[in-house]
Amino acid sequence: MAEGLTPTPTLALQRALAALVLDPEGATFEEDPAGFARSHGLLEADAQSFQQFSAGLAAYRELARLSLLDPIETMFPVTRALLVREGAWEACIEAFLQARCVASRHYRDIAPAFLGWLAETGWGQATWPFLLELAHAEILEVLVARFPETGFPSRLHPVPEPRDHIVLDSATQVVSYRHAVHQVSEEAPVPEARPTHLLAYRDGEGRPQLMDLTPAAAALLTRARTERLAEAAAALGLTDLAATLSLLKELCDRGAIAGFQAAP
């Protein structure tokens, strides 16, 4: 990053425009454009230019914010509906933008950056303890859908044996929430407090799919990545091993599991 640089006039101008776009004070820029420029250490000639071109500079605040907020409003419609209903959406967005945590050049990373900011700051979660889970559930399928392609160990087989480990597809996620955040809607955005386990994966066509899991199935998909299948199933009280192996074979056929590998 350039924060350690001695600000040249060009860098100072770029920082002033970034502040105009991202910071709350930018909302009142047009009341005193030259004063805004001076408060950012710009030269008087530049301050007069900010005065002369105030309408065009103000347009950048609107355009850049539209660009940054469109993926968030698209990807988190229920989170937005909840916070709009509670009168907190604007404050949430202002805090997010002011934190300047969109670092990636990839446009697809803006929405995950918002989720990361919620996780890091805990914003709003004292009032809405399910907020982070809600936002995560909203973006889960997108994260799975766009997970980068990766390779797998070469010796995977498609039919599980009791001594095997599970190797999940690299895009697959097993998630557990304290709330039923996958059953909310924009009209009813507050989830029921009920433990929920989901399997998100890409099918053979590369399209995202979501499946409800029992607590035992979710635990098995986690434990059997490092323990032998038979041992993990027994520890979880899954006494019908044949049925368990059949379920895992089906998940492999669907694409959630990449394959099975004999444990060392």
Added chain:
Amino acid sequence: MTPDRFSGQGRFAGVGLGLRRPHLEAVAARPDHGVPFWETCPENVIGDGGRPHRDACAILDRDPVLTHGLAISLGGFDPWDGDYLRDLGRFLVRTETPWHSEHLCFTSVDGSSLHELLPLPFTREAVRHTVARARDLQAHLPVPLLLENITYYAELGRAEMDEGTFITEVLEGAGVGWLLDVNNVYVNALNFGFDPKAWLARMPLERVAQLHIAGHKRFGTLTVDTHGADVIDPVIELMQWTLARLGRPVPVLLERDNHIPDLEDLLAERARLQAAYDEVLAVPMRGGGHG
């Protein structure tokens, strides 16, 4: 860089289309689309996955492709992302693009990406800085670099020169080619009150390797480069005037990023522009260069 570096690129002529996510599945399934080439944004492909990514890769491996970056922040101060530059280089080689274009602007400050094409100051210091950045970026790329003139809505700080001089000094100082966006010239002419043909006539047209064309929209007193509407006739006429002035059949790329229509409608829009392109090429061309 001389115009010779862009000679022998006959497979890139006519009017191409920006490859956009809503059309990937249909284009991948339809090799007979009739589009002579596509333009793709590496940031939207590199590091992506899933079905749309598979479709995009299938198209890029099958059809002629030009590459056009969105957010490298050429005129900014943040250091290059070495991992991204490595991936970008591989991507450019894979697509066999004859050149790679970026915008003459900045998009990030102090590590924060604004995802908007922001204007550079029209100053001697900004020219020196941008020339150095462009030369350095070119040194990292396996193909020639083009820079695109942007739409701007305000001068950033006190200008020491006009936009045309700024662009010329950067292109010539860095020794790079020019992706000339005629819609951006037209929109800037509307917003700042100048004659776009007179503006173009004094520019270094010998550096032009490719044109962009798009739609725009007026909001109050400001015209914005939205890429969200059909191209209007005056912009098509400016494209034709520019092609005639160039005297070379450079590729033209139709950009559409908002209110993206069905593929059939976009193909019809492309065909309309192709007819305008062919109309110019049907008559003997004048030589290009400085007006």
